[in-house]
Amino acid sequence: MKFSKRLALLALTALSLSYSLAYADTPKAGDQQAIHDIVADISAQRIEQDITTLVNFGTRHTLSETESDSRGIGAARRWIKQEFEKISAQCGGCLKVYFQSQVISGEKRIPNPTDVVSVIAVQRGTTDPDRYVIMSGDIDSRVSDVMDATSDAPGANDNASGVAGTLEAARVLTQHKFNGSIVYAALAGEEQGLFGGKIMAAQAKDDGWRIKAVLNNDMIGNIEGINGVINNTTARIFAEGTRVTESEQEARMRRFTGGEVDSPSRNLARYIDRIADEFIPNLDTMVIYRLDRYGRGGHHRPFNDLGYPGIRIMETNENYNRQHQDLRTENGIKYGDTLDGVNFEYAAKLTSLNAATLASMAWAPNPPVNVDIKGAVQPSTTLSWDALDSEQNPQLAGYKVYWRHTDAPQWEFSRYVGNVTEATLENIVIDNYFFGVASVSKDGYESPVVYPGPAGSFGE
Template identity: 70%
Template sequence: MSISKMPILTIPIATFTPSKRAMTYLPLAVASLFVSHFALANPISYHDQAKLHHIAKAVSAERIEHDIQALVNFGTRHTLSETKSDTRGIGAARRWIKAEFEKISTQCGGCLEVIEVKETISGEKRIPNATEVVNIIAIQRGSIEPNRMVMMSGDIDSRVSDVMDFISDAPGANDNASGIAGTLEAARVLSQYKFNGSIVYAALSGEEQGLFGGKILAQYAKQQGWRVHGVLNNDMIGNVTGINGVTDNTTARLFSEGTRVIETPEQARVRRFTGGEVDSASRNLARYIDTIADRYIPNLDTLLVYRLDRFGRGGHHRPFNDAGFAAIRIMETNEHYDRQHQDLRTENGVVYGDTIDGVDFDYAAKLTALNAVSMASMAWAPAPPQTVKISGAVSASTSFTWQASDDPSIVGYRIYWRYTSEPQWQFSRDVGKVTAATLENIVIDNYTFGVAAVSKDGFESPVVFPGDVGAFEYPHP
């Protein structure tokens, strides 16, 4: 068995050095035992995945630029805009997106199921009259667990200052043609591979009018019985210069909610005594992607933001959170508000509007690569362990159990733990292909714990915090 610090999971005895914090209160003799016991060879060591490096490099900034320009050329993509024209409005935009997915599918021998998931909405503040809200969805089915999903989404629609103005030009280059272009590009790259689990590429409508596209797809996913283990919502992934004067193409934000909004009073009572406020499935999805960024995306530091979204604001991952799914928002770090939700104009020398000259295509490609590599890793990895339970109160050791899986790719499981004040997993131990394990002399009171599944090829699932709060397949009451 071994203990390690993320992201490097195998520590040779000769190079193992416990952190100062870990050793501060250990007498020298105990420290020696600590090293010799935990630095043994790890039977499931982390393998650097060459395929993931190839996927990251395959993402094209030029193709992303082409797609953003094509979307901008539709003039406006407002949810209430023209649907009959072939050159203007949201109808033309979504038909173009569907044609692009179909072209990608043709090139990979029909590997994508391209469908429309839609509903007519009316009587809403921002959709007063009957309007068909249409999502364009492409599904790349997995070979082992076709109903296990990881999803990348972007928003089709755009807007200007008046959210009800569906006539004026609303280029929406960064918000959110960048997210749609990234989703299309991820499909182009990943469609060249076959995965164990399924990948969903989603172009959602109705975001600016009330997150309706996400609500429609989340409901559809539940009706279809999809096991959605991660929604990566990309909303504005192309701007590098903020209104704060900072220009930065080396960071991105990962927004994730804490406890589920649909948590029951009994689940909240249990959580109060066992913890987990920062270990929801969404938070551990964000940690997983943060680790992927460190390993596979050069010059990108992802920031774990412990909030559903930007302060007081919202995005299309929220309807999936509302349905109990793990979902996060991936976006640029520095926003430029003069380029968001603005009429095209110049006032007092200040240029307003979300035009394509405000998009950095290399940066959009970098964040697209993060999505593609993260989804590939999850789709090649086993599903996150289910029904993870923990015990060890008033004990020197901490014990775990989890549900057995019939996934033939699983070679074993890895237990993680960290100090409760730390944002990322610090230590790990491999326990083999079992459904129960005990960490001897690791006291439950002092750490936060989780369990991940590992495949024969070394791909690893997100870490699952024990109990309902951390479950990736939410136990609805």
Template identity: 70%
Template structure:
């Protein structure tokens, strides 16, 4: 039995240690996540698995949505599918008093390995204009087209129920949910074509965005969000993956030299967009762990976020964790007792709704928040403190701006762990926090507490093209 003196001593040691730790946390500015927003939780709860199932089944029932399939039939082929998608967006717009601008964005592609003869690639786009800054855009995309085993086979039934009717269904459902509300920034919902033949729809829409001076701060590409049963035998509906590029595709040699000495290899705008989605998942999506994959896409494969990355826009891929390759890019058949084919029976609609809700809260959070800070710079060499500065945001475009928040983390940490509100200033110094030991960033904050993604200093982390 311990003596009273020994017990008292242990208590005092523990109390002192706790006090020191509390002081350390207070001095370091250890932060909680961005302010919880009940509105975002309500949006997540508004996403309907039933609606997603209806959209998904309708898309799969077109039998074949190959890029070079029939465009004249009303019941089969990619032409019928894209007209139906446009009609759904039009119906949603009618229900919200015309809040969506719905149109096609197209281009002709030919002379390519997978499109030898000229074919019109047609995207379906619905734009929900922001009330304060309509040129600032966050976007959700899904793919319209599907394929069979032979990528050039435009005749064989290829319902593409998961790849990628699930992502397209989620995009339509996001429009249904979000169109009921107003946002400062613009939200775009897009059905992209030509993905299986070479990511052509994304290239066409990215070019359109540049021509029309869209300031895209985020593209959330959803490609396969409905399967929970992996080819490895794992069945799991509690995780999702977010793929993001590490360094910007448009980085110049000069910018690469700067990054070599100041960091930023894991802090591209796409990577910090992924971190933002990760935080949103933790706060608002029940029973979902978001895996941030530090890779542009799956090994040796591609998706429709890449054309946006290629021209300098932040873009990520959101998808299921457990893929089943027997149910992708396969003719429908049974061989040696194994079922092949991307059919509706393999789609879990509750899971697709969960990943759709992840998109919804992320889009809404960014569209409600002020724009990400621009021209973020940092200094602090051979000094005991670190100073960040940035351009003041336009008050007309960001009428609800409250101020900014500086973040920092250990260089080995995958997520931002410390943060401090600065007020409405354009420069802030973190006293006694040495620049050499951490990575830093800045987010903008609205009066309601909505935050933008974190911007890493310098060209490596800029959200501006």
């Protein structure tokens, strides 16, 4: 027995030594002070001020007043654009701010020609400006009748909270420079059919944007659920599985190699979940394997429809008495999406989650490209990928391979392998795990994990 214990101890020592050697050159990770500073700089007070301003426009219905300076969606979008321009002025013109519009007509909820106008602000990256991560909120609001464009529709939580969070993230992140580009979008026409997202996604595709993440923020301020739960410590991340753009050949490949739960959207969601664990105090995120809530939609969907990675971040406990309701009191119950239903500290917490994610991804190198895997009927597993462009990614230190049990929701194991394009995991059988690869910067910022093959690709 003593001899066996000694052998075990020697084996453990050898294993520890091999791991220490393998990790000797690993970039520092998990404690980037800049991310902590960004999280600390997000202001609940500024978010409250912005939500209040948006509520005071009376209604922001897509079909509402556009000429008034104080009421309707026209006044709201002009104010949002002015706020982005103020932010840009404070960072020396670091934002390109513009209206993005298209006339929509003949739709069930937009029967007559209507100019659907979103506000876009782009913070260009320093070395890889054509790589984008996007944070969005929705400008428009509504009451019980989706076609009622004149009644007061405060839309404090749905979705002034998302727009205010996007503005606040821009204020904080524009004080930093990033390798990749960050886009802050206040999208219009969501309640009438996701039109702002459709317009933006189509234009991004036409312009060749390499979109790596769309963070749709739709209702990030309510902590009191219709179920009676009051909770300011959790949030939901909705993420679709298999891409809707998957070809028949890709579907056949996925059937035999897996990837149903490793779409880029789901690995983006896992990435955000890890950001929450590492950087956001007192916040636990629930990654939900669904495009959105049952029978409902959001502005990430038009991006998903074109194959881009996109998720929805929102509160955990919804209060339906405050959503899409005429302002009234019935049987002692107050209905309507008003300011008193928003918890501004919670909205700031979810905004900080967005800001930390955007910063981490924009500082990280591009996600690995053309990730492949081999190991059938072998005792070991080999992953390979293309070398990243060194001019676009001068911050690249190397790559990290990840693996997990097939029923595990989050990546469990990892190994930094250096600046190589192939790595073999000895005595780790391909049949028993899911695998992926992330790129790592010299400062320890990582990309999301990329699952091998087309099912998990983040694109070029």
